Amino acid sequence: MLLRIDPASSVPLFEQLAASVRAEASRGNLREGDRLPAAREVAVSLDINVHTALRAYQLLRDEGLVDLRRGRGAVVTDRVAHYSELGEAIPRLVASAKEVGVGVQTLTAMIRQEYGS
Amino acid sequence: MNHALYTARILSVALIAPLILTGIALVWSFSLAAQLPARVVVHWDLAGHPNGYGSPFEFPIGIASVCLPLIAIFGGTVILISHRGPLTPLAKLLAVTSIWVTLIVSTIFLGSLLDAHAGEDIGPVFGLALGLATVVAAAAWFVLPKGVRGVGGKERPAVTPVALAPGERASWIRTASLSTGLIWFIILICVAIGVVTVVSTILTNGQFWWISFIPVVVLLIALSNFAWTVRVDARGLTIRSVLGIPVVHVPLDQVISADVIDVQAISQYGGWGIRIALNGRLGVIVRSGEALEVHRSKGLDVVVTVDDASTAAALLNGLAHTATAPAAGA
Known part of the structure; x- marks a missing residue:
C-alpha cells in the first residue's frame, strides 16, 4: 500500500494519511479483509508519531472503511467496494468540471450544497 | 538441438x-x-x-x-x-x-x-x-545439455518512478507470505521429524537425546521464513520476517535501480525462504511470479516476491532519484 504525506501542507498529517488509504481503496488496490500495515510500522516508515497514524486509522474506522480489532489491527471492511465505485465516478465528475472551467473550490462547494439539501 | x-x-x-x-x-x-x-x-x-x-x-x-x-x-x-x-x-x-x-x-x-x-x-x-x-x-x-540462465518470463513494462514533491514523504508496505497449504505441509514435516526423533531417543535409551533439537531448530528456521513485511521508504528497502529476524535491508544510497521481474521459486531459487540464486542474487521467495528486483552498488542484488511490486519499484526509483538529484531549481 502506497502512503504519501506532505508535512508542508496545511492539511493535518492524520487526514493526509487517511486520504492516502482512501485513495488506495478508490483505485481498487484494497480488498475486503486486507489488513492495513501496523500503525507503528507506518509511523516509523513515514517518520511521524504513532498517535498520528492511529488517529488516521480511527478516522477510517469512524467512516466504516476499516475495523479496528485488538491483535488483528486495521482490517478493510466490505464498504471498500463502494469506495472503488466512487473512485470510478469521481474522475469523470472532475473531468467534466474541468471541461467547463469549474475549479476545485467551486466543485467542492457544489458537492457540499448537494449534501446539505 | x-x-x-x-x-x-x-x-x-x-x-x-x-x-x-x-x-x-x-x-x-x-x-x-x-x-x-x-x-x-x-x-x-x-x-x-x-x-x-x-x-x-x-x-x-x-x-x-x-x-x-x-x-x-x-x-x-x-x-x-x-x-x-x-x-x-x-x-x-x-x-x-x-x-x-x-x-x-x-x-x-x-x-x-x-x-x-x-x-x-x-x-x-x-x-x-x-x-x-x-x-x-x-x-x-x-x-547434460547446456544450462540456460535467467528463465525468461513475460516482458514487464518499464517502471515510471513516483514523482515526489520536495519534502514529501512516502512509504509502501506490504506483507508477503507463503501459501497456507505450503505452511501446513512444512509444519507437518517438522512434526513428523519430531515424532521420529522422540521415538529414536526413547528406543536408544536417550543416548542420542540431542537429535530431538533438530526438529525444533528446523521449525524455528521455517517459522522465520513464513511471512515477511516488505517496506520501501526514505530508508530504502527493508524486508523483515514477521518474527523480527531475519532482516534484509538495502539502504537508499545503495539503490541503483528497481525493477519488476518474474521469478520461478523452484527452478531459479530451489525453493522458498531466504536464499541465494546461482546468478548471485539474494532472494526472499514466498512464491513464483511477480517480484521486486533491486540492483545495488554494494553487496548482492535483492529479489523479493511480493504483490504490487511495480508500485514498490516505482517508489524506490522515485526516492533514489530524489535522494541523488539536487533539489530541482536549487
Missing part, C-alpha cells in the same frame, strides 16, 4: 543412470549378503568401531530405501523443471546430485558389506565413496 536427444540426456543423468547404479548395487549387495553369516556388523560408531549387529540383508534394504526416495526427489524435480521451461543451472546441479547421492550411499553400504566380508574396519570406504561420486557427478555435468 534434436528434442528427443535433449530430453534423453536429461533423463539419463537425472533418473536412468541413478536407477541403473542402484540396481547394480542391489544385485551386488544381495549376492554378497547371501554369502555372509546370518549376523554381521551393520553399524559403526564415529570412530569406526562396530556398535551394531544384524542381518546382512539390511544392506540391500538400506540401499533401496535411501536411494530410491532421493532419486525420486532430485530426479523428479529436474524433470518437473525441464518440462516447464529451459534447463537451469540449478536443475543441472540437482540432476548430478541425483547420481552423486546414489553413488555415495551405494558405495558406503557395499563397502560396509565388503568389510564385513573381510572383517575389517570401515574407515577408508567413506573417502573412496566421496571421491568416486564426485568424479562421476562432475563427468555427468557434461553429459
Whole structure:
C-alpha cells in the first residue's frame, strides 16, 4: 500500500494519511479483509508519531472503511467496494468540471450544497 | 538441438543412470549378503568401531530405501523443471546430485558389506565413496545439455518512478507470505521429524537425546521464513520476517535501480525462504511470479516476491532519484 504525506501542507498529517488509504481503496488496490500495515510500522516508515497514524486509522474506522480489532489491527471492511465505485465516478465528475472551467473550490462547494439539501 | 536427444540426456543423468547404479548395487549387495553369516556388523560408531549387529540383508534394504526416495526427489524435480521451461543451472546441479547421492550411499553400504566380508574396519570406504561420486557427478555435468540462465518470463513494462514533491514523504508496505497449504505441509514435516526423533531417543535409551533439537531448530528456521513485511521508504528497502529476524535491508544510497521481474521459486531459487540464486542474487521467495528486483552498488542484488511490486519499484526509483538529484531549481 502506497502512503504519501506532505508535512508542508496545511492539511493535518492524520487526514493526509487517511486520504492516502482512501485513495488506495478508490483505485481498487484494497480488498475486503486486507489488513492495513501496523500503525507503528507506518509511523516509523513515514517518520511521524504513532498517535498520528492511529488517529488516521480511527478516522477510517469512524467512516466504516476499516475495523479496528485488538491483535488483528486495521482490517478493510466490505464498504471498500463502494469506495472503488466512487473512485470510478469521481474522475469523470472532475473531468467534466474541468471541461467547463469549474475549479476545485467551486466543485467542492457544489458537492457540499448537494449534501446539505 | 534434436528434442528427443535433449530430453534423453536429461533423463539419463537425472533418473536412468541413478536407477541403473542402484540396481547394480542391489544385485551386488544381495549376492554378497547371501554369502555372509546370518549376523554381521551393520553399524559403526564415529570412530569406526562396530556398535551394531544384524542381518546382512539390511544392506540391500538400506540401499533401496535411501536411494530410491532421493532419486525420486532430485530426479523428479529436474524433470518437473525441464518440462516447464529451459534447463537451469540449478536443475543441472540437482540432476548430478541425483547420481552423486546414489553413488555415495551405494558405495558406503557395499563397502560396509565388503568389510564385513573381510572383517575389517570401515574407515577408508567413506573417502573412496566421496571421491568416486564426485568424479562421476562432475563427468555427468557434461553429459547434460547446456544450462540456460535467467528463465525468461513475460516482458514487464518499464517502471515510471513516483514523482515526489520536495519534502514529501512516502512509504509502501506490504506483507508477503507463503501459501497456507505450503505452511501446513512444512509444519507437518517438522512434526513428523519430531515424532521420529522422540521415538529414536526413547528406543536408544536417550543416548542420542540431542537429535530431538533438530526438529525444533528446523521449525524455528521455517517459522522465520513464513511471512515477511516488505517496506520501501526514505530508508530504502527493508524486508523483515514477521518474527523480527531475519532482516534484509538495502539502504537508499545503495539503490541503483528497481525493477519488476518474474521469478520461478523452484527452478531459479530451489525453493522458498531466504536464499541465494546461482546468478548471485539474494532472494526472499514466498512464491513464483511477480517480484521486486533491486540492483545495488554494494553487496548482492535483492529479489523479493511480493504483490504490487511495480508500485514498490516505482517508489524506490522515485526516492533514489530524489535522494541523488539536487533539489530541482536549487
